[in-house]
Amino acid sequence: MKRLLFLFLTVLVTTHTISQVDDPDMMRMYEVYTYIDRMYVDKVPNQKISEAAIVSMLEELDPHSTYIPADEVKQANERINGSFVGVGIRFNILKDTLLVVNPIPGGPSEKLGVMAGDQIISVDGETIAGVGLKNSGVRERLLGEKGTKVKITILRNKKQTIKYTVTRDNIPVHSVVSAYMVDDKVGYIKLTNFSRTTKDEVKAAIKKLKKAGMKDLIFDLQGNGGGLLYAAKYVADEFLADEKLIVYSEGRKQPKSVLKADTKGDFEKGRLIMLIDESSASASEILSGAIQDWDRGLVIGRRSFGKGLVQRPIELSDGSQLRLTIARYYTPSGRFIQKPYEDLNAYRNDYMERFEHGEMMHKDSINLPDSLIHKTLIKERDVYGGGGIMPDIFVPLDTLEYSNFYKSLSRSGVINTFSLAYANENRKKIKRQYNTIESFKNEFEVDEKFMNEFFDYAVKEDSSLAMVEEDYAISENLLKIRLKAMVAQNIWDYQAFYQIFNVKNEIFMEAYKTLQTGRYEKVGLN
Numbered sequence: 001m002k003r004l005l006f007l008f009l010t011v012l013v014t015t016h017t018i019s020q021v022d023d024p025d026m027m028r029m030y031e032v033y034t035y036i037d038r039m040y041v042d043k044v045p046n047q048k049i050s051e052a053a054i055v056s057m058l059e060e061l062d063p064h065s066t067y068i069p070a071d072e073v074k075q076a077n078e079r080i081n082g083s084f085v086g087v088g089i090r091f092n093i094l095k096d097t098l099l100v101v102n103p104i105p106g107g108p109s110e111k112l113g114v115m116a117g118d119q120i121i122s123v124d125g126e127t128i129a130g131v132g133l134k135n136s137g138v139r140e141r142l143l144g145e146k147g148t149k150v151k152i153t154i155l156r157n158k159k160q161t162i163k164y165t166v167t168r169d170n171i172p173v174h175s176v177v178s179a180y181m182v183d184d185k186v187g188y189i190k191l192t193n194f195s196r197t198t199k200d201e202v203k204a205a206i207k208k209l210k211k212a213g214m215k216d217l218i219f220d221l222q223g224n225g226g227g228l229l230y231a232a233k234y235v236a237d238e239f240l241a242d243e244k245l246i247v248y249s250e251g252r253k254q255p256k257s258v259l260k261a262d263t264k265g266d267f268e269k270g271r272l273i274m275l276i277d278e279s280s281a282s283a284s285e286i287l288s289g290a291i292q293d294w295d296r297g298l299v300i301g302r303r304s305f306g307k308g309l310v311q312r313p314i315e316l317s318d319g320s321q322l323r324l325t326i327a328r329y330y331t332p333s334g335r336f337i338q339k340p341y342e343d344l345n346a347y348r349n350d351y352m353e354r355f356e357h358g359e360m361m362h363k364d365s366i367n368l369p370d371s372l373i374h375k376t377l378i379k380e381r382d383v384y385g386g387g388g389i390m391p392d393i394f395v396p397l398d399t400l401e402y403s404n405f406y407k408s409l410s411r412s413g414v415i416n417t418f419s420l421a422y423a424n425e426n427r428k429k430i431k432r433q434y435n436t437i438e439s440f441k442n443e444f445e446v447d448e449k450f451m452n453e454f455f456d457y458a459v460k461e462d463s464s465l466a467m468v469e470e471d472y473a474i475s476e477n478l479l480k481i482r483l484k485a486m487v488a489q490n491i492w493d494y495q496a497f498y499q500i501f502n503v504k505n506e507i508f509m510e511a512y513k514t515l516q517t518g519r520y521e522k523v524g525l526n
Contacts, residue, residue, distance in 0.1 A: 226282025
């Protein structure tokens with residue numbers, strides 16, 4: 001309540017006295033607060049009411065203006081800042097046990113000798129094994145202030161107990177999770193968000209791939225919900241020549257702001273393909289829109305989310321944060337790609353409506369009026385605004401291998417937990433036999449013995465997951481590749497997952513085929 005009152009009084013003070021307030025709406029809000037404070041029958045729940053009032057105000061504006069309570073701000077900023085403070089492990093909870101999947105390279109745990117496969121059984125003397133630990137509980141115990149210490153006890157190889165005192169430190173949160181050579185000329189980069197470290201991560205990935213012989217690049221933005229506007233500008237600058245407009249924005253109280261390419265990029269020449277889908281949003285749309293508008297590369301996939309609004313974080317007096325929409329952004333050709341949000345319920349259910357309408361399967365199901373057509377700036381190709389970035393090459397959602405049995409396995413989580421358990425049990429053997437991701441990818445076989453072990457595990461976890469032969473025949477290849485990719489991820493990292501599973505990513509495969517068949521040039525790009 002005090003925070004809400006502070007907002008009211010800020011306006012009132014600027015007008016010197018309450019009686020001089022010209023806005024009757026602001027006066028009415030203050031009057032309501034005053035009567036509640038003076039006359040309500042019970043003790044007023046100040047925090048609950050003030051936060052409800054703030055949330056309600058923002059809901060009347062747009063879907064992306066949000067309020068973050070003080071105790072959630074730190075976590076909310078981690079992806080944007082590109083780091084957090086902790087002990088430096090990638091973990092999973094397997095059968096009520098906290099398992100170290102991988103120590104983060106250069107982090108405090110790795111430096112002390114914590115290893116993949118270690119089980120953390122106690123933290124600061126508190127037993128955490130077998131007590132129903134959740135992910136939130138792990139964060140509460142292992143995250144903290146930089147320089148503080150935490151004592152952990154680990155069980156290694158189910159027999160050796162080791163105690164460590166770990167000093168918490170800054171741990172990087174990478175936005176580039178995979179960068180590898182698809183063949184001797186084609187490189188691939190997977191970007192999951194746009195943070196303060198994205199610029200340097202992308203630059204390093206491009207240099208690494210160019211050193212390996214990259215001539216063409218597939219840049220994957222599928223599922224990337226965005227992040228910092230300036231991070232999108234820096235990434236676009238890697239691909240666009242100087243003085244090329246990347247994005248501009250303006251709002252009721254915000255003057256027009258223009259961002260242009262102004263530094264020499266590391267991949268301004270060479271064939272470039274951006275991958276997007278229905279979950280690619282915000283900064284992803286800024287980047288792919290700029291590449292498309294300047295005919296610098298092709299955009300392949302499905303229509304993106306459609307978020308064309310810019311938020312500014314505003315710190316409030318108690319440490320909470322307001323992320324307020326202050327402007328609209330436009331692509332270089334002048335496209336405003338925000339989808340309509342007058343009906344907030346329809347806005348939130350847009351993905352399902354697209355699916356039911358058939359848009360995920362058929363490009364012809366997308367009906368955009370001619371008034372939304374814009375022209376690209378070099379080749380004058382038709383592109384659309386008004387609801388996301390429309391790809392140059394549409395790729396329908398492929399569900400042919402998604403049998404009911406496969407869907408049940410996916411929903412149950414047994415694919416993930418089995419892969420983690422298998423990797424943990426066979427880690428040394430696999431690393432010894434396959435010393436690189438490439439050798440594992442080419443030589444490891446998901447054979448009958450492996451699959452029988454998986455099916456036995458699934459039934460033990462849930463008797464309803466008994467193998468259905470007809471469904472398995474439909475999904476066999478997809479299931480085997482996913483299991484193999486998940487095992488590789490748990491032995492190495494996310495790079496290994498994408499390197500193996502991308503053969504089942506229809507958008508990636510269409511991009512690769514486009515480069516191999518000359519379709520890239522047929523669209524008019526070179």
